[in-house]
Amino acid sequence: MSPVARLRGRKPDWLSDPKVWRTEILAGLVVGLALIPEAISFSIIAGVDPAIGLFASFTMAVVISIVGGRRAMISAATGAVALVIAPLNREHGFGYLVAAVILAGVFQVLLGALGVARLMRFIPRSVMVGFVNSLAILIFMAQIPEMRNVPWAVYPLIIGGLSLMVFFPKITTVIPAPLITIIILTVITVGAAIAVPTVGDKGALPSSLPVPGLPDVPFTLDTLTTIAPYAFAMALVGLMESLMTAKLVDDITDTHSHKTRESVGQGIANIVTGFFGGMGGCAMIGQTMINVKVSGARTRLSTFLAGAFLMVLCIVFGSVVSHIPMAALVAVMVMVSFATFDWHSIAPKTLKRMPAGEIAVMVITVACVVATHNLAIGVVVGSVTAMVIFAKRVAHLADVTAVIDPDRTAAVYRVTGELFFASANDLVGRFDYAGDPGKVVIDLSAAHVWDASSVAALDAIETKYAQRGKTVEITGLNDPSAHLHDKLSGELAAGH
Secondary structure (H helix, E strand, O other): OOHHHHHHHOOOHHHHOHHHHHHHHHHHHHHHHHHHHHHHHHHHHHOOOHHHHHHHHHHHHHHHHHHOOOOOOOEEOOHHHHHHHHHHHHHHOHHHHHHHHHHHHHHHHHHHHOOHHHHHHHOOHHHHHHHHHHHHHHHHHHHHHHHOOOOOOHHHHHHHHHHHHHHHHHHOOOOOHHHHHHHHHHHHHHHOOOOOOEHHHHOOOOOOOOOOOOOOOOOOHHHHHHHHHHHHHHHHHHHHHHHHHHHHHHHHHOOOOOHHHHHHHHHHHHHHHHHOOOOOOEEOHHHHHHHHHHOOOOOHHHHHHHHHHHHHHHHOOHHHHOOOEHHHHHHHHHHHHHHHOOHHHHOHHHHHHOOHHHHHHHHHHHHHHHHHOOHHHHHHHHHHHHHHHHHHHHHOOOEEEEEOOOOOOOEEEEEEEEEOHHHHOOOHHHOOOOOOOOEEEEEEEEEEEOOHHHHHHHHHHHHHHHOOOOEEEEEOOOHHHHHHHHHHOOOOOOOO
């Protein structure tokens, strides 16, 4: 195959398929519209001007569409990042916030290069289900303030918007239902002069593109020590949310993403965003669901256009966008929350079959996220809970059985199962130190030694027999277990 032919083979789908091209453009437009009120709201949480959040959403989306590892995923200013950096902005000022965003990006690049993405394999399925369900709940809860203390006309508009998104796809899927909903509800409210909250009520939209520059802070060690804790926290929260979202999109689209590239890409996007005076961000789960699940986008084009449309809508069509009723965007996000929730996970038939521990992990994950409004905390607590339950379950599989010695000259014990800190603690009490003969054989051919706790337990058994003048022979160790035992045996007693 010639180089030209190979190059043609690498062309993105949207360059050669008009249907894909149309889907990606319309999806980008819908997401761009949905990003505006979200970015403004997160700016308020962080304590910065609304334009700062909009700039961050623009630069994050555009940069990650090029350097990210998960196609069609949306990254922008997020509530999780806003919560982390809000105290820094409040106590030290905006310059320190920008510096922290840049440093967080550097941390993310380093963590990505070190392979932090590989830790995703340790996230159990029950935690992932809890993550998805809590995400859906948070998206819905975020819409509740927009439905309180509002004119009565808001409620029929929301109901009408939901009805449009349910029934319009039965007519045609050429145009995304959320876009039709936003257009129709805007025309109704403007044409009928219905007084309801609009996007413009959230804050002023920017009138020009962001300009790059350095953060206004002294470049000293004191500044570094001030921003480093916030930057590191932001880096961890951003990576966790982004990698979890990437995994979710992998499952929805049945495709694989490059998690290490995504981790490094998030860092690069935050560095660029910081130099353009943005508040930083990470993957946006709600907008990603609009893009992937509702609008059907699958390529980087939709992500790039979401950011590009965001700025065009704000700068060129700001006066029009300002008139979009919040009820239309609330209806879109409510539909997203219902589509995101894994209803199968709470079906009675599923709950009857699911082990109690798995259900507990899912519930704990959801409870932690909803209580803290922080997806990262819920994932960490849920994962730790799952590991504890797993360790407890596996520990019970370890057993010690006395077997008959053919020569009747020694006591033989057969140990089966996985020996680690949780199971090894009970191992010492399973032997008859006083009643056994002078020679004891411990057969570990059906066991595996995993850690220092297990080696220490075996040493303790040998010591107890030795105190009674008896010898112990350990047999059947597989190669990894024998290597660990030879390396640590006799080195773990107090004083070493």
